[in-house]
Amino acid sequence: MPHTASRGPGRPPAAKAAETRERILQAARQVFSELGYDAATFQAIAIRADLTRPAINHYFASKRVLYQELVEQTNSMVVAAGADRAQSATSLVDRLVAFISAAVQADEKDRSAAAFLVTAVLESQRHPELNQAKNDSLEASRQFVGWAVTQSINSGELRTDTDVPSLVEMLVAVLWGMSFYAGFVGDSDGLERITEQLKLLLQQKLWEFQA
Structure with a gap:
């Protein structure tokens, strides 16, 4: 089975919004650097950040x-x-x-x-x-x-x-x-x-x- 993030849907309840947003940005920086813009996906970023894809969409529309x-x-x-x-x-x-x-x-x-x-x-x-x-x-x-x-x-x-x-x-x-x-x-x-x-x-x- 494909690897998926371990957390539940939405924002992690114990994390502040600013901290979660920064976590997404840091994970995205790594993914974009490694894969390039075209190959990078919200799913790959979510896995790197240990979040779900809906959590990424909550903070970033696209x-x-x-x-x-x-x-x-x-x-x-x-x-x-x-x-x-x-x-x-x-x-x-x-x-x-x-x-x-x-x-x-x-x-x-x-x-x-x-x-x-x-x-x-x-x-x-x-x-x-x-x-x-x-x-x-x-x-x-x-x-x-x-x-x-x-x-x-x-x-x-x-x-x-x-x-x-x-x-x-x-x-x-x-x-x-x-x-x-x-x-x-x-x-x-x-x-x-x-x-x-x-x-x-x-x-x-x-x-x-x-x-």
């Missing part, structure tokens, strides 16, 4: 509604949190490292956060209708990098003739490469070590030799 709320929540956890943390940094490298550090912190709390953001970018190409401008994680990270580069040009850290569009896209590629690594390849400890190496690389210190 898969699309659930998915878009999940995109918004995960963007807030990772992209917006990274941009906020970078506000107090004073150099381009430190701003980028602060941004990545927020992703590392989110990854420590929920291993599926980075993986979900990467798959969400792919899903936005397959399903443009899922892509809402205010929740576009790729565009939000691009805007952050653009801001960071502009700040560095204004402060004199970067040359005024810097090719801003190309530099921004290169750094966006680096950030999303790190996100892919965090979500599908390494762990948070490895990501911290890699971030430190990236910092040395961007500071042009990897090839310095001690006298």
